Amino acid sequence: MAELLPLFPLTTVLFPEMLLPLHIFEPRYRLLVRRCMDEDRPFGVALIRSGQDVGATAEPHAIGTEAKIMAFSPLSDGRSYIVVRGGRRFTVEATIPDAEPYLVGRVRYLNEQEGDGAPARATVAVEAYGQYIVAVMAVTEDARGDRAIVDELATVSPREAAYRIAASLAVDAGERQRLLELPSDAERLEAERNLLERETTLLRDLLVRLRAHGEGRGTLN
Helix, strand or coil, rough: EEEEEEEEEECCCCCCCCCCEECCCCCHHHHHHHHHHHCCCCCHHHHHHHEECCCCCCCCCCCCEEEEEEEEEEEECCCEEEEEEEEEEEEEEEEEEECCCCHHHCCCEEEECCCCCHHHHHHHHHHHHHHHHHHHHHHHHHHHHHHHHHHHHCCCCCHHHHHHHHCCCCCCCCHHHHHCCCCEEEEEEHHHHHHHHHHHHHHHHHHHHHHHCCCCCCCCC
């Protein structure tokens, strides 16, 4: 059954159960946040397909994620900072652009499916993620190089592993959106394995070039 949901088109992707900090400054989104807090209800975050997140109403992708406000920090001039947690995925069946100052969508929530072989695919994806963060650490000394993250991912469900990997991947928003749209954990984990292997290869190539110029910061071992 379709439901009405206030929409906040953004240039980033929110994944289920993941946290996202937002700076709320436009009057229409101040109103959206205030209403959601007063009524204890979520809004929807969807990646912008066309248009901009400031000014005229943007056109969002059809699939987005419910956002629940977890923290609210007001500023004296009416702006605020909030932190939201991703909830259910939804598909926008229609938009209602003139009902409110902000976009409203008629949405249908999507079922989460595990898919075939999800646990085995999770094991492979987590190992690929471990190789990826080692490569990131070698090139940038990024904190994602902490091996404890990989150890923790090995203990969670395939669904949680899939969304946590998706949220931490340093890929463009279009690729993150494609991960969000995949219908099952198994397909998402397989796509992530491919992305991780690609990104790890690119990082290793970059490290070789840095070392050739005397700039290498670490080792991949």
